[in-house]
Amino acid sequence: MDNDATTAAREMLDVIPLIMRTLRPDIHNPAGLPNPGHFHLLHALLDGPHNLSELAEKHNVTLPTMSNTITTLCEHGFVQRQQAQDDRRRVIIQLTPTGREMLSKIRAYTEAHLAEILAPVSEEDKKQLIAGLAVLRRAFTTTEQP
Amino acid sequence: MDNDATTAAREMLDVIPLIMRTLRPDIHNPAGLPNPGHFHLLHALLDGPHNLSELAEKHNVTLPTMSNTITTLCEHGFVQRQQAQDDRRRVIIQLTPTGREMLSKIRAYTEAHLAEILAPVSEEDKKQLIAGLAVLRRAFTTTEQP
DNA sequence: GCCTAATAGTTAGCCTGGCTAACTATTAGG
C-alpha cells in the first residue's frame, strides 16, 4: 500500500468538507438562481453548447428531467434551445449572455470570499498551497478521461 | 489586493470541481443510502447527538423538513430519536451503530478511491500536496467560528 | 425508394422532499 497516498486521501476527505461548508452558500443560494442545482448545469455549458442527452448523462438525470430543467432555465433567460440544422431531432442548449453574466458574478463573488479567507495566511503557506493545488490539478485532469 | 490569495482562490475554484466530479458518485449514491443528501446529515451526527432545531439550522432546512427527513432515516435504522430528560420538548437525534457503520463504509470506499487516484503522483508531489492541505485545514478551521 | 427500427425530445402521471400554516406538548416568567 502507498502510505503517502492514503495520508493525502484521508486529509483531503477531512479538509474538503470544511471548505465546502464555507463555499456552498455562495454557489448554491446566490440571488437570482431559482434552484441550487442549476449552478452546476450552467457551469457545464461554459465550455460550449451541448444537447439534452449529453447534459442528462453528465448530470445523472433522465432525459425528461433534463428537458424540464432546461425549460425552466429558458424561462429565466439563462439558456436557449436551438434546433441542430444537420440533425433536426437534436436540440442544442447554450448559455445566453444573461446566463454567462450570472455565472461570472457567482464566480467573482466566491473568489473574493475565498481570497478573503486566505488573506491572513502567511506568504510561504500560500506558496505551499498553490503548489499543492497544482499537484491536485494534474492528478485529477490525467484521471478525467474514462 | 493580495495577489497570492487571489491566485490560490482562483486555482481552488478551478480544481475543486474536478475533484468533486470524481468523488460525488461515491458519496451521494452509495448502495444503501436512500437519498443523496442524507450523507451530509449523518456525517454531521458523527461528532455527537443533536436536536432537530440544530440540525435544521445547520443544514438550511425548516424544522418540519428536518423532522420528516429524520423520520425516514429512523425507519431505515440509521439514526434514533430520544426524548431529552431535562427538557421533554427536545428530541435528541443520534446515530445508530448501523448508521455509523454505513458512514465508515462510505468513508473507507471513498478514501481508497482517492488513494488510487493519487498513487501515480510522485513522492515529492505527494509531500507538496499534504503540505498544501495542511495550510487549507488551518485556514478553514480558524475561520470556522462566526 | 419504401417500411421498419433506432434515436432525440417532449408530455403525462406519479412520488418524494421541500415549504408554510396550524396544532400539541412542554417550559419559562410575571
Place this chain on the structure above:
DNA sequence: CCTAATAGTTAGCCAGGCTAACTATTAGGC
C-alpha cells in the same frame, strides 16, 4: 397560576425527479 415562548409534529401544497407513452426525425435493409 396563566400567558408567552419554545420544540416538534401534522396537514396541505408546490417543485423536481422518475417511468411510460408519444411525436418527430434519421438510418438501414431489401
